[in-house]
Amino acid sequence: MPRLDVREIPPVNRHPTIHDAFAELDPGEELTIVNDHEPKPLFYEFQAEVEAFDADGYSVERVADEKFVATFPKRAD
Template sequence: MREFARTVIAPDYPPKDKHPVIFSTFDSLKDGEFMQIVNDHDPRPLRYQFMMEREDQFTWEYIEEGPETWRVAIGKK
């Protein structure tokens, strides 16, 4: 079982704040640490944003893939 340094429950935030909170949380991780995103839909657009803004700095692993809850482990390289 993976340990998470932080967890962001995305539906707890207003839409305009979700991605900034997630990126801020990611940036606060130390190399080798993981955060968990919990969401009510597939956060695929977030992954594309990570690919553009944090290229080669992260890992992405789906832990749960819906239909009601999506959980993703994001690691910092």
């Protein structure tokens, strides 16, 4: 499962980088991102704009004060 730590990426470049990585996934795969905040805006952006995003399979876990691990699944169909 691809994993992308975006904490060192400048904020302005994070969403485009994540979108590019997600686009490279095969159907049924998941992209795991590590972020310094809960990626709620990104979730809503994906939900609204990315047809292949499986919002029902999305998950996020806070593992430290500034470390959130989120899984963005791509639809299998």
